[in-house]
Amino acid sequence: MKKRKLIIGSRGSELALWQADFVKKQLEKSDKNLEVEIKIIRTKGDKILNKSLSKIGDKGLFTKELENELFKGSIDIAVHSLKDLQTELPEGLILAAVTKRHPVEDVLIARKKKTTIDSLREGAVVATGSLRRKAQLLHLRPDIKIVDLRGNVPTRINKFLESDWDAIILARAGVERLNLKKYISSYISVDEILPAVGQGALGIEVKEDNYDAIEILESIHDFDTYVETAAERSLLKALEGGCQVPIGAYAKKESNGLYLDAVVASLDGTITFRKKARGSSANPEALGKTLAKDLLRAGARKILSDIKSNG
Numbered sequence: 001m002k003k004r005k006l007i008i009g010s011r012g013s014e015l016a017l018w019q020a021d022f023v024k025k026q027l028e029k030s031d032k033n034l035e036v037e038i039k040i041i042r043t044k045g046d047k048i049l050n051k052s053l054s055k056i057g058d059k060g061l062f063t064k065e066l067e068n069e070l071f072k073g074s075i076d077i078a079v080h081s082l083k084d085l086q087t088e089l090p091e092g093l094i095l096a097a098v099t100k101r102h103p104v105e106d107v108l109i110a111r112k113k114k115t116t117i118d119s120l121r122e123g124a125v126v127a128t129g130s131l132r133r134k135a136q137l138l139h140l141r142p143d144i145k146i147v148d149l150r151g152n153v154p155t156r157i158n159k160f161l162e163s164d165w166d167a168i169i170l171a172r173a174g175v176e177r178l179n180l181k182k183y184i185s186s187y188i189s190v191d192e193i194l195p196a197v198g199q200g201a202l203g204i205e206v207k208e209d210n211y212d213a214i215e216i217l218e219s220i221h222d223f224d225t226y227v228e229t230a231a232e233r234s235l236l237k238a239l240e241g242g243c244q245v246p247i248g249a250y251a252k253k254e255s256n257g258l259y260l261d262a263v264v265a266s267l268d269g270t271i272t273f274r275k276k277a278r279g280s281s282a283n284p285e286a287l288g289k290t291l292a293k294d295l296l297r298a299g300a301r302k303i304l305s306d307i308k309s310n311g
């Protein structure tokens with residue numbers, strides 16, 4: 001019998017290709033009659049490397065070109081890091097599957113093993129391009145100096161090794177997927193720094209009428225991760241935050257309900273609003289919305305509007 005074929009669209013970075021290949025293997029394992037091909041698509045975010053992400057600030061910076069290919073039908077599915085996927089998808093596209101998530105937290109990469117945020121020297125220099133990491137780190141350690149850092153995961157580690165910075169912060173998921181665990185000095189607990197919405201999970205985007213692809217993807221969909229990230233994404237949407245605002249969130253499904261922990265911080269980290277709530281796993285969107293409203297009322301509204309008006 002002739003094999004069925006599915007084409008994955010992926011960015012060309014090492015991490016994106018690892019992730020696309022992971023999805024390919026899982027799908028081929030679950031359906032022996034399926035042949036999966038990976039097609040590399042360059043996105044605007046891959047082309048502009050000299051500007052800080054918060055300054056480019058486009059919606060869909062890492063996704064738009066992939067979405068165009070989905071509409072054209074030259075790829076069947078687009079594999080994204082869920083945290084890079086905007087909360088509102090273009091009309092006609094759906095988030096068809098969310099994979100089981102890797103440990104969600106960020107990690108500290110410093111000169112010595114076991115270095116933690118607490119043990120960094122007074123006035124240490126830490127490089128990160130993420131406003132979320134910057135704000136939460138400054139909240140814990142106002143003495144730290146932050147410098148901008150961009151590039152793919154291996155590039156960032158190489159820049160660190162060649163620099164005189166004290167440390168950088170990355171997502172555990174990206175570092176461990178690329179087998180770069182040896183560079184990790186310590187795991188940063190979510191009590192110290194909340195991860196980005198969707199961090200550690202993969203999101204698979206498909207044209208809403210591609211029923212074959214939607215059916216094939218059922219085998220890699222992880223329901224608990226979906227419920228957790230749906231609460232986080234609903235919160236982010238209600239806060240009207242893209243990936244470039246200092247917002248962190250972490251949801252966990254437990255036997256007695258769904259927990260959501262979220263923070264909105266000012267850019268300099270002096271003010272943070274952090275709240276936790278529990279809701280029903282049957283309605284993750286409601287939990288996200290409710291917690292967003294709570295945060296906005298508590299003072300996050302002012303922080304977010306200040307950031308929007310001053311850039």
Ligand SMILES: NCc1[nH]cc(CCC(=O)O)c1CC(=O)O
Pocket residue numbers: 081082083084153169170171172173174175198199200201202
């Ligand atoms: N912003 C880039 C990005 N997108 C996804 C990951 C890592 C994988 C993940 O979090 O799922 C990273 C690197 C990082 O933030 O360190």
